[in-house]
Amino acid sequence: xxxxxxxxxxxxxxxxxxxxxxxxxxxxMTLPDDNEMSFKEMANLVQSDQILTARLLKLxxxxxxxxxxxxxxxxxxxVRLGFRMVRSMIFVAMSDSIFQQGNYRKFRxxxxxxxxxxxxxxxxxxxxxxxxxxxxxxxxGGLLQDLGKIILNTIDRKKYIExxxxxxxxGSNIREIEQRHFEVDHAAMGVAAARMWQLPxxxxxxxxxxxxxxxxxxxxxxxxxxxxxTVRKVGFGVFTESHQxxxxxxxxxxxxxxxxxxFNKIRDDITND
Numbered sequence: 001x002x003x004x005x006x007x008x009x010x011x012x013x014x015x016x017x018x019x020x021x022x023x024x025x026x027x028x029m030t031l032p033d034d035n036e037m038s039f040k041e042m043a044n045l046v047q048s049d050q051i052l053t054a055r056l057l058k059l060x061x062x063x064x065x066x067x068x069x070x071x072x073x074x075x076x077x078x079v080r081l082g083f084r085m086v087r088s089m090i091f092v093a094m095s096d097s098i099f100q101q102g103n104y105r106k107f108r109x110x111x112x113x114x115x116x117x118x119x120x121x122x123x124x125x126x127x128x129x130x131x132x133x134x135x136x137x138x139x140x141g142g143l144l145q146d147l148g149k150i151i152l153n154t155i156d157r158k159k160y161i162e163x164x165x166x167x168x169x170x171g172s173n174i175r176e177i178e179q180r181h182f183e184v185d186h187a188a189m190g191v192a193a194a195r196m197w198q199l200p201x202x203x204x205x206x207x208x209x210x211x212x213x214x215x216x217x218x219x220x221x222x223x224x225x226x227x228x229x230t231v232r233k234v235g236f237g238v239f240t241e242s243h244q245x246x247x248x249x250x251x252x253x254x255x256x257x258x259x260x261x262x263f264n265k266i267r268d269d270i271t272n273d
Contacts, residue, residue, distance in 0.1 A: 003179070003183070003184045003185065003188045004183035004184060007182065007183040007184050008184050008188060008189065008192055011151070011152075011155055011182075011184065011189060012192055012193065012196055014155055015151055015154065015155065015193065016196060018154065020098065020150060020151065020154060020193075021098060021197065021199075022094055022097045022098070024045050024046075024048075024049060024052070024094075025090065025091065025094050025097075025098075026197065026199075027041075027045055028042055028045055028046075028087055028090055029087070029199060029200055029203065030198075030200060031087070033083060033084055038083065039078055039083055042083070042086070042087065043074050043075070043078075046074055046090065047074065052090070052093055052094060053074065055093035055094075056074070056077065056086075056089060056090060056093045057071060057072070057073075057074075057077070059089055059092060059093055060076075060077045060080075060081065060086075060089065063272055065081060065089070074086075077089075082136075084136040085123075085135060085136045085139075087136065088119075088123065088135075088136040088137075088139040088140050089139075091119070091139065091140055091143050091144075092116065092119060092120075092139070092143070095112070095115070095116055095143065098143075098150065099111065099112040099115070099150060104161075106161070106164045106165070106168065107153060107160075107164065109237070110164060110167075110168070110237055110238060111146050111149050111150065111153075113236055113237075114146070114228075114231060114232070114236050114237035115142065115143050115144075115145070115146050116143065117231040117236035117237075117270050118142035118143070118145065118224070118227050118228050118231050118236075119138075119139045119140070119141075119142030119143040120139070120142070120269075120270050121142070121227045121230060121231050121266060121269075121270060122135075122138035122139055122141060122142035122223070122224060122227040123135045123136070123138050123139035123142070124269060125227075125266075126138040126223065129223065129226070129254070129256065130219055130220075130223050130254075132219060132220060132223070134220065137202060137203075137206055137220065138220065138223065138224065138227070140203055140206070141203075141206035141207065141210060141220065141224050142224060142227055142228075144190070144194070144203065144206075144207055145190070145206075145207060145210045145211075145224060145228065146186060146190070147186075147189075147190035147193060147194065147207060148185065148186030148187060148188065148189035148190030148191075148193070149186040149190075151186075151189050151190065151193055152178060152182055152184075152186055152189055155182075156182070159181050159182065160181075162181060163177050163178055163181050163182075167238070168238060171238065171240035171241070171242065173242075174186070175187060175211075187208075187210075187211035190207050190211075191204060191207055191208045191211075194207055206220055206221070206224070209221030209224075210224045210225065210228075214249070214250075214253065222250060222253060222254060223254070225246070225250050226247070226250045226251065226254065229243055229246055229247040229250065230247065230263065230266055231266070231270065233247060233263060234263050234264075234266050234267035234270070235267060236270065
């Protein structure tokens with residue numbers, strides 16, 4: 001079923017003035033990588049929000065990020081973890097602002113918590129499983145791969161509840177269900193919105209790449225598919241028989257050897273973080 005370009009444009013007009021991604025996060029996303037001026041600007045933006053500062057420091061001192069001494073300042077965070085990783089951590093710290101449009105249980109479980117778990121897994125295991133030194137991109141990709149679901153839910157929450165109900169009850173392909181209800185799916189919606197909001201090209205590419213057919217994905221797109229399916233398998237989102245078939249194919253395509261202990265470890269890591 002083809003995406004309706006007319007509907008897609010209609011939905012973009014509907015959301016163009018909505019604050020789905022907080023302005024401070026939009027500003028931080030567009031800062032150039034790793035220079036002193038970018039760090040100073042990011043520090044000013046973060047420190048102007050006491051709640052964000054507290055969340056970022058708490059996250060930086062979690063077992064997932066902190067392997068040594070207590071981190072007590074934003075400068076310590078950047079020195080220890082690097083500008084790019086801290087920028088992606090701000091996504092996690094502000095995730096409730098992004099996902100609050102879907103503050104009901106089914107959406108929280110299937111989209112909000114699933115996206116956070118995908119981002120955490122994708123960042124933590126990126127270099128070990130792929131050799132890619134792009135943990136920050138993996139985290140942002142994991143968090144925003146379902147941006148289109150947030151937008152469709154914002155456009156018509158009642159209709160998106162129907163989409164989720166059908167998906168949860170039948171295990172059918174959610175993009176096909178979305179197209180029946182909205183005439184577009186979350187993949188097309190997310191990429192179009194990311195472009196409209198002028199998110200960094202690298203972010204737009206990773207959102208798009210995740211939803212391509214397997215043979216067209218980059219290494220990062222394939223890896224984010226593995227991340228999505230892995231966190232589903234360990235309890236963060238619905239995991240169907242078709243998901244099982246897809247994860248087996250993805251593991252084979254990536255030439256990985258994965259044991260049951262791997263999934264147990266991932267479940268524990270995400271839960272602890």
